[in-house]
Amino acid sequence: MDAETLLRPYFEELERVTLGAALLREVTPRLQARVMAMGELMATTLGTAYLNRIGLATQWWDARELLEAVDEAHGNEARRYLSVTCDYRPDPALQERLAAAPAEVILTQGFIARNSRGETVLLGRGGSDTSAAYLAAKLQAERLEIWTDAPGMFTANPRQIPSARLLRHLDYDEAQELATTGAKVLHPRCLEPVRAYGIPLHVKCTDHPELEGTIVSADAPDLGPRVKAISCKTGITLVSMDTVGMWQQVGFLADVFGVFKRHGLSIDLIATSETNVTVSLDPQANALQPAQLEALVEDLSAYCQARVIAPCAVVSLVGRHIRALLDELTPAFEVFAEHHVYLISQAASDLNFSFVVDEDQADRLVRRLHAELFGRVEADTLFGPTWRELFAPRAEAEVARPWWHHRRSELLALAEAQAPCYVYDEGTLRGQLEALRRLSSVDRIFYALKANDHPDVLRVFYEAGLGFECVSAGELEHVRALFPGLAPERLLFTPNFAPADEYRRGFELGAFVTLDNLHPLEAWPELFRDRAVLVRFDPGRGDGHHRYVRT
Secondary structure (H helix, E strand, O other): OOHHHHHHHHHHHHHHHHHHHHHHOOOOHHHHHHHHHHHHHHHHHHHHHHHHHOOOOEEEOOHHHOOEEOOOOOOOHHHHHHOOOEOOOOOHHHHHHHHHOOOOEEEOOOOEEEOOOOOEEEOOOOOHHHHHHHHHHHHOOOOEEEEEOOOOEEOOOOOOOOOOEEEOEEOHHHHHHHHHOOOOOOOHHHHHHHHHOOOOEEEEEOOOOOOOOEEEOOOOOOOOOOOOEEEEEEEEEEEEEEOHHHOOOOOHHHHHHHHHHHOOOOEEEEEEOOOEEEEEEOOOOOOOOHHHHHHHHHHHOOOOEEEEEEEEEEEEEEOOOHHHHHHHHHHHHHHHOOOOOOEEEEOOOOOEEEEEEEHHHHHHHHHHHHHHHHOOOOOOOOEEEEHHHHHOOHHHHHHHOOHHHHOHHHHHHHHHHOOOOOOOOHHHHHHHHHHHHOOOOOOOOEEEOOOOOOHHHHHHHHHOOOEEEEOOHHHHHHHHHHOOOOOHHHEEEOOOOOOHHHHHHHHHOOOEEEEOOOHHHHHOHHHHOOOOOEEOOOOOOOOOOEOOEOO
């Protein structure tokens, strides 16, 4: 039977369902679940046919006959169809059915189940891991293997940070915390079923089965207080509730949390003060829609002044006994100094510190925190090789080596003739420039003379069409002497706490003069009258090599 014939019943059902949606002009969560389940059903149908064709006896089982959702009386419709949980108690009948199966392989679906009415429901985004965990618990399996595109769990998202290290062992609680706080290798709900029955979970890489992966079990070695990973979860929505009426009022939290319950919303993080309660809503646990949030805020207005803050991200440090590390973590916490932190949570389980920040700042924060906490970590019992060590091809590694590796003999000969000396590589300078030019967000590039004012270095950038940024009259005169025909728009003067004569000289040499405070305008108004100037201002965020030196 060819693939088209094999899949025809599914396509016919899709046609009927989509026609009904078009006629009614309505797409319900129930219909969404039916449509979204089709991918799993069709893929496993094709997979079963292929495995049988190549001689591997395979039987196709419908996951909707194996997994049943736990009905939620108070959940909203989207949650009841698109993000369900299932019963995972040991199932002797299913165990007997598996033992009696004549086939070598049983192929079923992840992500889908049925409810008590026999309707198709989904386990939520990424729910295939959870399906496997439910089935492992029901079958009382000796171990559960999750095969994915990553060879385990890492100290951070390795595709974002190639220096992230493999975590060789985790206990169930640590893995749960990582999955819940944003690590995408495992679905947050997949840990509880295996933890309940002590089933070891092995995370392995489909494309590289020889790699060791991560083992999650109750037998993970206890290495004392350590931060084991940094995770980040985006798409977070905060609901901030202000009122003086909550102070010393009995039942205020019960009232407002009752509103969330009526709307079928699961609360994640909570922070309270005398006059404010702020909670986070996780998109993995809530199928959030704008209309639903508007209705929530309207109902909350009976108790407080509520507002929605989004999009946000939760950046979490995960590890056992993390409170014992506060003194060691203090330097790392400085990376948050320039950011708006909406909420801080430190779990009573002593497994994490979580910070809610603006979503567009999360990647940068994670990179800096990882460098602070894991930049000097070596491989040991807990930490394995880095992602780069595992996957960087030899050719790529060769290209990535610094330029001086390739020109070693020249440099040694130069050192014999004249040392000490500084050496700059023109190819590297041009390569860095091309990397900057590929940034679509950058309109103009200026080279700062304070980095290196050597004429040959400046000539490389002059020929490439860059401008020059100077911080003193002497630097301006140096550039003008080298390149007398330099267009004024390619000369930028950014003095700081300079006397009037330096500003005057900047205008005389035809540079764009920058102001970063009001004092020059107040002290020498005639100098700036009718002049065009650039203005630097402080947006409230910045970066720098020290907390007191921030641009």
